[in-house]
Amino acid sequence: MMRQYELVDRVRRYNPHADETALNRAYVYAMQAHGAQKRASGDLYFSHPLEVAAILTDLKLDDATIVAAVLHDTIEDTDSTREEIEQIFGHDIAHLVEGLTKLKKLDLVSKRAEQAENFRKLLLAIAEDVRVLLVKLADRLHNMRTLQYMPAEKRARIAEETLDIYAPLAGRMGMQGMRDELENLAFRHLMPEAYEMICARLAELHHKNEGLIAKIEKELSEELAARGIEAKVEGREKQPYSVWRKMERKSVAFEQLSDIFGFRVVVGTIEQCYRTIGVVHTKWPNVFGRFKDYISTPKENDYQSIHTTVVGPGRQRVELQVRTAAMDDIARNGIAAHVLYKDVPVGDKDMLGRESRAYQWLRRTIAHLAEGDSPEEFLEHTKLELFQDQVFCFTPKGGLIALPRGATPIDFAYAVHTDVGNSAVGAKINGRVAPLLSELQNGDEVEIMRAEGQVPPAAWETAVMTGKAKSAIRRATRDAVRAQYMGLGRQIVTRAFERAGKAFSDEMLKKALPRLARGSLEDVLAAVGRGEMYSGDVVKAVHPEFKEEKKPAPMRAHNEAGWFGMTKATSLVFKVPGPEGKAERQSIPIRGLQGDLPVRFAPNGGAVPGDRIVGILTPGEGITIYPIQSPDLTAFDDQPERWLDVRWDIDEGRKEYFPSKILVTAINEPGTLGIIATLIGEAGANIDNINIHPLSQDFHEMTIDIEVSDLKHLNTIISQLRARPAVSKVERVNG
Structure with a gap:
């Protein structure tokens, strides 16, 4: 001790x-x-x-x-x-x-x-x-x-x-x-076994190359001394964990690593750093793409050095790091080596790290706390930034942006400003139009093309590398969904006031917020749009004297003007023929079947051409065709002998229809069912059955059995339904 x-x-x-x-x-x-x-x-x-x-x-x-x-x-x-x-x-x-x-x-x-x-x-x-x-x-x-x-x-x-x-x-x-x-x-x-294995291999390699390392140190020192550059040259060995991580990341064997040994050259001045590089590149050929200047462009953790790789003595690849003594101190000890730590008066903690880029990064990371992310999101984003090496890119005006390795123009856009990221629609890399998901390289000049009113797709979140971009995309997606619910909620509330014969304005609703236990007008509209609040309660909050009359609604269904208002689950069975009528199906066009066993589609949702499908054999009953994504297939996981490899055998010249099922959540008001049925009919599909279930007084949920020609046909119908103002949600049912 x-x-x-x-x-x-x-x-x-x-x-x-x-x-x-x-x-x-x-x-x-x-x-x-x-x-x-x-x-x-x-x-x-x-x-x-x-x-x-x-x-x-x-x-x-x-x-x-x-x-x-x-x-x-x-x-x-x-x-x-x-x-x-x-x-x-x-x-x-x-x-x-x-x-x-x-x-x-x-x-x-x-x-x-x-x-x-x-x-x-x-x-x-x-x-x-x-x-x-x-x-x-x-x-x-x-x-x-x-x-x-x-x-x-x-x-x-x-x-x-x-x-x-x-x-x-x-x-x-x-x-x-x-x-x-x-x-x-x-x-x-x-991982003790992996650690011992790599340490043993490193020791073996060190012993084998000991003479070569000494030779390179001596030859390089003498060459620099002959040019008037006093330098300290020392060989260095990659650390065991760093070796293992590179083997894992690049899926290579130990023998395939070319940079286990490197050399650090420490000189007196920045000018000598660049002179050293000139000497090295004059004597030995450099390896293309392996030169990095972190002196003119330091890393965010204050690291400065010039990296290069040359083909040195014995045709061996030699990695060199050239830096000054002060840079070497910072490279080893980082923020602790900063000059302000050497003689700081007690109590003057504000001086600590004032000029440190590493500490500035930490401050920016903490700034994300104020942006409203959950602790889980903050941890996820910060871990991403902790683990990433960096690339340095430029704006068209010469501004420098540091990003994690693997970053895309989307990350670049959000690093410039959140509004730039949210409105990004394209990018130019070094003057050429490039996909927004391109991986950026050191030195790239990036120009972001923007469009006002653009909302970032939710899928971007999985494609970007920086925590700031992920956080902003997630927030923009939430805001867009909330805006959608607010629009739907406003439509429902407006019509509720019209049916009640009562006046409505935003100012009147704002005054009623305490009675609705909501903090803002937007909260009320979003809650109604999500089905969390009944529109009649909003009318009562604004007009306390209003008494809603409960009347049983008639149940009608036809192709022109449907009606919602059922007070219990209702099933309607009717046909809406497509423009070309419905071709009678003689057989199910499936390849890979054996014998004359009867074949049928799965009862819950069925399958349509374009789906990947599988057949399940039931002895004595026949074969049932399921789409591969059907959750019902989990019941057969332990019965591989019943699975049949089947595929579609479609005659392009013949129009056939196949059963499918969709789940639609829509506003409960006159005309909604007619709108949905008409759209399906005009899209050339057939409705076999509709089951209506009231979710609340404002929303009903419909399970619709339809017949379509293929997966593209089905997806088109789903997209068109989602675009209707009266429709809140549409999804396909499989199982």
Whole structure:
């Protein structure tokens, strides 16, 4: 266990003006507070906060952060209070310790809703003071280093949580060294066999190429020295988890990886970085498409370096990273290496991360909290952004947009502005028209074509990569559906007032909102449109004296002017012939049948040409034809011997009709049934049966058995019905 003077010495190595008194006081206070408490390993508990502080001294953090690390478990695990710590150590340190205490209670790998809400709290605490994150990451790193002492089930949970949240969060803060260690420790506990296999292969490869690595280091150093560039050249090896992840992502074997070994070249100035690249590309041919300049265009986590791959000595591919010493410090330690952390006055937490791109990303992520998404959506979107590498694209005016790898022009549009994304209808990539689902590459110039009044399709949500785009599309889709229900609700309410002979206006309805227990006019109309509120209740709320007369409605059905108003479930059987009449069916045109067994369609919904179909054999009864999507087929999952491979055998010159079934939800008012029946008839289909079931006083649900020529015919009818104002919903019934 680290001693008191050792802690002070570690801090004074990089900060000669360290507050030695505060460090000594924190050491003694925490040791006395934790007393004889033990960890799962059997060590004194006090050793843990000391190790966390030691990790942070390696990052050269300010005195307040080191003191907070030593004290970070005192409020949670001892009798210490926030007030006592503030009295002894001051407000700033007490505030940090309290923030860490709240995070200590989080259990991110739990039920999804709890996980999401806890992650929200985590990021909110970090956004308030980023030093909370640095102590939390150091705390997690030491816990991972001693994870072998925990029970197996808890080990798996903590390792999963580390791989899922903390490692990528460290990466997003540019702390690559900490990310690598967290990932490898989690990998070792979650997949020990894979970890051991990759470590063994890496050791074997290192031994085999040891001479070649030394040769490349020497040759490159001498070449640069001859050109007057003083450089530190060192070989580096890919981390085990990084190797495994690349093998999984690209579905390749270990032998097929070409970048397991690389070289880092550290020089004095930015000018020497570019001169080094010139020397390297002059001596060895570069590999096309493998040059990336992150100095002129830094990553969002502050990473800067030039990457290139050349065919070096022995015709070996050699990956190089060229950077300055300051860039190398940031590449290893990220936000913790930022110059503002080196000498920050206690209490001036606003300075922390003020110039850090990584911290700016964190602030933007937190800004999504204000956009009304549920915690689950927020967690989903933030995880997406945590795990993605980046591409950099440009607007036509030269603006730079950073996006996750795999992003599309839709992501680009939403990154520019939500309104641009919502109104996007097309894109030009590097001056050429391209699909909106094209994958963007580094350096692409993207121009978004827009149309006012456009609503983003719900399907876009599954195609985009960024959390902002997913969130905006989901919100726009919800708003569009709500607007649709509001329009339907307004139509129902207006006609309800007309039938009652009462005056109606938006202002009158707004005054009645308290009686309807709704917050806005839009809420009322949407509720009526969804069938959650009866239109008669709206009339009564506006005109309390109104008394609705309940009269039994007549039941009529004909092709010109149908009538809704049935007070119980009603079944109507009649025919609406198509324009060409109905051809009498002699047989079911199916291939793949054997013998002379009788064949029939499934009773619930049937199948039509264009559907993928399957036959089910029932001994003694014959064969029943089902569409492949029918839920009724699950009853035969354990009887594979009854399944027959069948397909349609349609004579294009012969007009035939096939049974299908649709479910229609429509407004309950005079003329609705006639509208629906007329539309089906004019579309050239036949109605065999209609079953009407009242959902509420405003809506009825109809199950309609119809006969159509094929799947395209059926889908056309469904689309035309959905377009009618009186129709709320239409869907096909299968089973």
